[in-house]
């Protein structure tokens with residue numbers, strides 16, 4: 001039996017429309033399935049936790065955005081069952097990062113006609129006082145987290161999304177975050193070494209390049225079981241950080257001397273005082289964090 005988890009609100013209602021198109025397909029009517037809708041934050045995770053124990057479920061299909069996929073990945077515990085994704089969110093970085101190119105109908109047909117054969121390795125992170133959680137795209141501390149926090153709290157967000165100007169809120173939030181941001185001094189422990197870095201604006205560890213709605217923020221990241229790709233931005237002026245974000249659009253930020261890119265097997269980050277983080281757009285606070293790539297793959301169809 002297929003388990004469909006649909007966030008009707010993702011993409012400001014776009015996921016609902018995607019689901020309605022799929023619902024009309026003969027193949028949807030003909031398969032054995034259970035379709036559940038999320039009603040509020042956290043539902044994706046709790047549905048996944050509940051149904052992980054149901055041995056009748058042979059494939060999970062998520063229709064929504066990255067936040068919904070993030071919740072389902074964090075709730076699902078039976079790794080023998082594939083989890084496929086049909087993007088209906090506003091950012092859809094996971095779909096881009098895993099090379100999904102099909103429209104929803106093709107994607108659906110592919111999922112139900114073929115065995116899921118593409119492995120995907122989530123990242124995991126554990127803050128000093130929290131439990132381990134997975135991320136499907138990336139975890140970041142610094143300016144990206146501050147921007148996500150401001151954007152999530154903004155009253156303009158729903159409004160601008162409605163007018164299909166969702167990217168504008170991110171830009172407004174980014175400018176606000178830059179004006180307020182205090183660079184951090186951090187200690188990174190990875191690959192057997194310890195590195196102190198001063199005046200850090202951002203540290204991001206990623207499973208694939210995409211973040212922030214289709215931007216190749218961590219350009220050297222690949223889907224693989226061994227390494228996480230890390231980006232550090234440091235010793236940069238406020239003016240230049242704005243330029244940097246413009247360069248991200250064209251993938252040129254990697255050539256700035258203030259941008260460091262490297263690979264880690266696993267990494268611990270220590271910051272001098274608690275800072276904001278974002279993992280797939282979900283925000284929180286941490287001071288120390290252990291990050292790694294999951295060794296065990298989840299299978300997806302694309």
Ligand SMILES: Nc1ncnc2c1ncn2[C@@H]1O[C@H](COP(=O)(O)OP(=O)(O)OP(=O)(O)O)[C@@H](O)[C@H]1O
Pocket residue numbers: 007008009010011012038039040041042043044064065066067068069071088089090091092093281
């Ligand atoms: N029915 C619902 N109403 C409001 N929020 C919901 C509902 N169901 C789930 N959520 C929450 O909405 C959050 C955002 O959803 P999601 O990320 O899937 O869409 P999005 O933000 O439009 O897309 P993307 O993350 O790709 O930009 C999820 O993290 C989830 O916690």
